[in-house]
Amino acid sequence: MRIGLITSAPGHPLLAATTALLVPGHRVVHLDPGTAVPDTADEEPLADVYLLKARTPRALELAAALERRGAPVVNSSSATALCQDRTAMADLALRAGLPFAPTRTFPALADLASGPPLTGPVVVKSRHSRRQDLVARVDGDARLRELAAAAPGEPVVVQDFVPNSGDDHKLWVVGEQVFAALRRSELAPGGRGPTRPLPDAGLPAGWAALARRVGEVFALDVYGVDVLDTGGGAPVIVDVNAFPGIRGQAGAPEALAALALSRSGGDERRERRERRERPERPEDPEDPEGQGGRERGEGQGGREGREGREEGRGAHATR
Numbered sequence: 543m544r545i546g547l548i549t550s551a552p553g554h555p556l557l558a559a560t561t562a563l564l565v566p567g568h569r570v571v572h573l574d575p576g577t578a579v580p581d582t583a584d585e586e587p588l589a590d591v592y593l594l595k596a597r598t599p600r601a602l603e604l605a606a607a608l609e610r611r612g613a614p615v616v617n618s619s620s621a622t623a624l625c626q627d628r629t630a631m632a633d634l635a636l637r638a639g640l641p642f643a644p645t646r647t648f649p650a651l652a653d654l655a656s657g658p659p660l661t662g663p664v665v666v667k668s669r670h671s672r673r674q675d676l677v678a679r680v681d682g683d684a685r686l687r688e689l690a691a692a693a694p695g696e697p698v699v700v701q702d703f704v705p706n707s708g709d710d711h712k713l714w715v716v717g718e719q720v721f722a723a724l725r726r727s728e729l730a731p732g733g734r735g736p737t738r739p740l741p742d743a744g745l746p747a748g749w750a751a752l753a754r755r756v757g758e759v760f761a762l763d764v765y766g767v768d769v770l771d772t773g774g775g776a777p778v779i780v781d782v783n784a785f786p787g788i789r790g791q792a793g794a795p796e797a798l799a800a801l802a803l804s805r806s807g808g809d810e811r812r813e814r815r816e817r818r819e820r821p822e823r824p825e826d827p828e829d830p831e832g833q834g835g836r837e838r839g840e841g842q843g844g845r846e847g848r849e850g851r852e853e854g855r856g857a858h859a860t861r
Contacts, residue, residue, distance in 0.1 A: 543568045545802050546589035548605055548615075549596050550576050556788050557595060559795035564802070575601035588613045590806035593764075593798070594622055595785050597672070614805050617784050621761045625784040626671050628699045631760075635779060638759040640752075642779045643701040651676075651698050655690035659683050663703035665729065668696060671783075679703060679729040703729075704770050704778050711745075711769040711777075712737065713753040714788045715762075716797035717804070720750045721788060737790065746775030756782060763801060 545564055547557055552572045561570045571589060575596050592615045594605045605619035624630055632645035647669060648654040654666070660683055668675035676696060680686050706727075714721040722745055728734040742750060753767050756779070766786035770778045788794045 543591075543803065543806055544589040545570050545806075546592040546608075546613075547572050548575055548592050548594045548601055550574050551595075554595065554787065555790075556795060556798065557593075560593075560798045560802070563795055563799040568803075573604065575604050578604050590614075591616065591802055593785070593802060594619065597622060597626055597784065616763045616801065616805050617765070618761065622784040624760060625762075625765070625782050628667060628669050628671060628781075631782055632699070634759060635756075635782070640756065640759060640779055641777050643704065646700045648698050648700065650694060651690045651696045652694035654698060654700065655683075655686045660686065665701045665703055665780075667699050667701070669699050670697065671781075677728065701780065704772055704780075706770040706772060709771075710780075711740070711749070711771060713745075713749065713767040713769060714765070714786060714791065714794070715753050715757055715767070716764050716788070716794060717801040718754065719793070719797045720745075720753050721791040721794055722749075723791070739790065739792075746771065746777070749775075749777060752777060752779075763805065764798065 545568055547561070547570060549557060549572070552558070552561070564570055573592075575598055578600075588608070588611060590613075592605065592608055592613055594601065594615050594617055602619045602623050605615045605622070609615050609619060624634070628645065629647045632642055635642035636644070648657075651666070660680065663679060663681045665677070666680050666686070666689065667677045676689070676693065676698065678685075678689060680689065708727055709724045710727045712723045712725050714723075720742065722740040722742065723737045724740050725737045726734055749769065752769075756767050757763065757765055760782060762782075762784055764785045766781075766783040766788070767779055768781040768783075770780060772778050
């Protein structure tokens, strides 16, 4: 089986460990969304499944092009894009009845700063999730004006600050398996602290089921849910992330490898691909259907030969 990684960082600890588990019996290829061209995706041979560990516009375009050709992508390009828009995220979660923090949207940070005075502490976030986006606790109008002066046109969302212990509960889901940790919030006094693994038994009742429900609502297979305990185990979800890093969680690479194999296009689609790639053979009058040739060409050696030629088209492969 061929598994494709859509990422600019195939050496990421989670991906590297997953690759190490897969390569004894399968082939892992790397597509860098920074260099792969979505418009020419039709020229590349399909993998049986792709893992989308990237969120840039080019990565989403590449994943969508592969999906149009019928390739399974985990997570889908549409589900990944949805998690990049915090307004759409909150709307979907609240409509589905999830305990998501009420979220207000402003087209620009300057509009928020020029509006009515704040009546209490809030959390201001960039509407569009990306690296080094804005996430800040704002306790007063002076701080709000300071942020607006630095990025007046930034589209933002606002959530009322939820009193909590200062620890974010990080819940990660791979397939049906839930992993958890505590991390001191970047909004807490002193800033972000280390991540501390949390066994399943340490989660409040119902939180693992809540995390799986998020995946059903957002059509995600690999994702993270940031949850605050507002007291007595009452959860408030403040963010959902498609395909997070899940660093340092024992069993996560094994779960991801198993998920990749279970989400593949299946034997029938692989056989169709191999028939397309197999060179035409002259008809043998004693074997007009070419059965003997097919039987000889479907072994591991024949498949490796084809895939070795495919590597020359620009995909980086890991054996």
